[in-house]
Amino acid sequence: MCAMRLWLKILMVLGMTLAILVPLMLIRGVIHDRQAHRQEAVRSIARSEAAAQGIAGPVLVVPWTEIVEVEEKNDRGDVVRTVRRDGESGEWLFFPESLDLEGTMTPYTRRLGLHEIRMYTLAGQLSASFDVRIPRDLDPALPRRIGQPRLGYGIADVRGLRGATRLQVGGVDMPLLQGQGHRDQPGVHVGLAVPVAGARLALDTRLEFELAGAESLSVAPLAQRNRIGLSSRWPHPLFNGAFLPVSRSIGADGFEAAWEVSSLATNAQAQYRNGATLSTAARVPGSTPAEEGIDAIGLSLVEPVDGYAQADRASKYGILFVLLTFVGFFMFELIKQLRIHPIQYALAGLALAIFFLLLVSLSEHVAFGWAYLVASVACIGLLGFYLSHVLRSRARGAGFAMTLATLYAALYGLLVSEDNALVLGAGLLFLILAAIMVVTRKVDWYHLSPGGVPRTP
Numbered sequence: 040m041c042a043m044r045l046w047l048k049i050l051m052v053l054g055m056t057l058a059i060l061v062p063l064m065l066i067r068g069v070i071h072d073r074q075a076h077r078q079e080a081v082r083s084i085a086r087s088e089a090a091a092q093g094i095a096g097p098v099l100v101v102p103w104t105e106i107v108e109v110e111e112k113n114d115r116g117d118v119v120r121t122v123r124r125d126g127e128s129g130e131w132l133f134f135p136e137s138l139d140l141e142g143t144m145t146p147y148t149r150r151l152g153l154h155e156i157r158m159y160t161l162a163g164q165l166s167a168s169f170d171v172r173i174p175r176d177l178d179p180a181l182p183r184r185i186g187q188p189r190l191g192y193g194i195a196d197v198r199g200l201r202g203a204t205r206l207q208v209g210g211v212d213m214p215l216l217q218g219q220g221h222r223d224q225p226g227v228h229v230g231l232a233v234p235v236a237g238a239r240l241a242l243d244t245r246l247e248f249e250l251a252g253a254e255s256l257s258v259a260p261l262a263q264r265n266r267i268g269l270s271s272r273w274p275h276p277l278f279n280g281a282f283l284p285v286s287r288s289i290g291a292d293g294f295e296a297a298w299e300v301s302s303l304a305t306n307a308q309a310q311y312r313n314g315a316t317l318s319t320a321a322r323v324p325g326s327t328p329a330e331e332g333i334d335a336i337g338l339s340l341v342e343p344v345d346g347y348a349q350a351d352r353a354s355k356y357g358i359l360f361v362l363l364t365f366v367g368f369f370m371f372e373l374i375k376q377l378r379i380h381p382i383q384y385a386l387a388g389l390a391l392a393i394f395f396l397l398l399v400s401l402s403e404h405v406a407f408g409w410a411y412l413v414a415s416v417a418c419i420g421l422l423g424f425y426l427s428h429v430l431r432s433r434a435r436g437a438g439f440a441m442t443l444a445t446l447y448a449a450l451y452g453l454l455v456s457e458d459n460a461l462v463l464g465a466g467l468l469f470l471i472l473a474a475i476m477v478v479t480r481k482v483d484w485y486h487l488s489p490g491g492v493p494r495t496p
Contacts, residue, residue, distance in 0.1 A: 049369070051381055056362050059388040063357045066396045070354060073399060074347045084149050084156045084253060089199030092252030093317025093335065094140070095259040096193045097167050097244055099133040100221045101234070102186035130221070131174070133240075134308055135167035138262035144271035146340055157340050159271070160201065161250045165192075167262060169242040176236045183236060189220035191228035192246060193259075195317045199251040200227075207245045224316055255279075255339040257317050259307050260300040270295040273340045280337025281305070298336050305334040349407055349454050350399040356450055357395055361388045363446065363471060367439065370478060371430060383429050387422060394418040411454075415447040 105127040142163030149156045176182045190208065194200070197217070206213050206229055213229040220228030234240060257280060258267050272293035278284060282305075284296040302308060315333035364387055368379050394414050401410035419440050427436025449467050 051384075055381060055384045055388060056358070056365055058385070059361045059392060060358060062389060062392045063354065063361075063395070066357075066392060066399075067351065067354050069396065070347060070351045070399050073403070074351070077347065081156050081253060084158075088149065088158070088253070089251045090196045090253055091255040091257075092161070092199055092250055093195035093257040093259070094165070094193065094250075095261060095311065095317050095333070095335075096219070096226070097135060097165075097190050097246070098193075098221065098261060098311070099169055099171065099188060099190055099240070099242070101131040101133070101173065101188045102128070103131065104128040104184045104186070106182060106184060132312060133169060133171040134302075134311075135244075135262035136170050137168050137264045138260065138266070139166045140164070140258060140267045140269075142269050144256070144269060144273065144338075144340070146271060146273045157254050157342070159252055159254075159256070159273075159340055161248075161252065161256065161269075163248055163250065165246040165248070167244050169240060169244070171240050173234050173236055173238045173240065185233055185236065187233050188231040188240075189228045190231060190242070190244065191218075191220040191226055193219050193224055193226040193317060194250065195225065195257070196252070197225045197227070201249040201251055204249075205247040209243055222314070222316075254341075255337065257335040257337050259311070259317060259333055259335045260298075260302075260305055261307050261311060263302045265298070265300040265302075267298040267300075267336055268296070269338060271340070275341050277339040277341045278337065279339055281334040282336050284336075296338070300336070307334040310334065347399065347402070350395060350402060352454055353398060353411075353450060354395045356453070357392060360391050360443075360446060360450075364388070364391060364443070366475065367442070370475075371435070379429060387425065387429075390418055390422050390425070411447075411451055415444070415451075419443050419447065 140163060142161045144159045144161050146157060146159045149158055173185065204215060204227065206215055206227075208229065208231070215227045215229055218224070218228060219226030220230075231242075256269075260267070260282070270293065274289065274291055274293055276289065276294045276296065278287070278296065282298055282300050285299050287296040288294060310333045317333060317335060365384060368384060368387070371379070394417075397414035397417060398410055401413055404410075405413075422443060423436050423440030425436075426439045427433045430436055430439070449463075453463050453467075
């Protein structure tokens with residue numbers, strides 16, 4: 040192999056490697072399309088049953104209207120002073136002194152086509168206590184008109200309420216009304232007796248409810264002292280809110296987690312006053328509370344292995360697989376004097392690329408680990424059979440197949456070890472480079488015999 044032919048072959052290998060990028064990019068596009076289809080399936084189920092849930096409250100809202108005295112002219116043109124009851128109006132917002140939520144999330148699934156969506160039912164008890172004082176009138180001669188107070192609970196998607204929701208105020212059952220009773224937001228509320236100016240309102244409330252939702256739950260810590268305790272038999276929780284649990288226990292039989300949040304550690308009250316909510320109007324299941332503009336704890340029931348995400352991560356290593364395979368071919372051509380046609384390079388590269396398409400399609404029907412095993416065995420078997428003829432030796436074909444099997448096993452280790460993926464990937468690349476350097480350590484790249492046999496010292 041003359042120097043010119045050597046460089047032409049190197050350029051051909053690089054060109055074929057770049058050409059294989061096209062099918063790899065197309066396959067990644069298929070993976071992203073399937074991910075989008077799954078998200079649409081989640082939205083469809085959310086529209087028909089319940090979306091990702093959020094709980095905010097309770098909040099005590101007390102409306103008021105100023106009584107003003109104005110000067111007006113009567114029919115005779117005389118100026119008289121008149122008391123009007125339609126002056127400036129507004130609402131006082133009062134947040135609880137303490138909030139305690141205890142709940143158990145029972146997971147279940149809904150299917151839409153190929154897609155299985157994680158749902159849950161939260162059976163919870165939300166207790167809160169208020170100790171507030173209604174502001175006094177600035178002018179006793181012109182007292183404010185105080186409207187009926189409303190105790191409201193914000194619920195992101197009220198369609199998720201199941202069974203009988205029970206609210207007790209001071210130990211007395213109260214009839215619930217639709218709506219949060221404030222800003223036309225979704226939820227439930229109850230009307231209370233009208234207080235007088237300067238009155239003190241000490242309320243103990245308890246809401247017992249059952250709430251269905253899709254994949255994630257958010258709770259806004261609006262009280263001065265907030266304690267939230269959640270448990271479930273789902274063994275793979277994701278804590279993705281503005282606050283992490285102060286204690287957690289995760290095992291094969293489920294998890295328990297507890298949050299304790301002080302009003303000094305969050306801007307939730309100010310954000311609520313400014314109009315921030317946990318509405319699902321702009322949400323998809325799985326989004327974090329931070330995206331909604333209000334501080335909240337966040338919890339999602341996630342799959343330990345998302346087939347689409349893992350297939351997408353695996354496809355990022357596709358070019359490395361193709362490049363290493365082509366480098367191996369080139370080494371055989373250089374050292375063993377084998378001539379491999381560019382079409383044979385292309386067919387081997389396409390076989391490597393089709394692995395990722397097999398992986399994502401199989402993972403829609405079986406567990407990701409089994410899908411990976413079946414796809415890798417199919418591609419390694421095909422390449423082993425093909426290369427035994429291309430390399431003119433069954434032993435060489437089997438050796439190449441074993442090398443590919445090692446690479447596929449290493450890639451699977453990278454996919455399932457997210458925390459150690461970088462160090463494992465760096466170590467794998469180092470070993471590959473070291474192997475190439477050892478194999479070619481005696482090649483004299485400056486002096487190649489006319490017949491194509493590299494001369495070694």
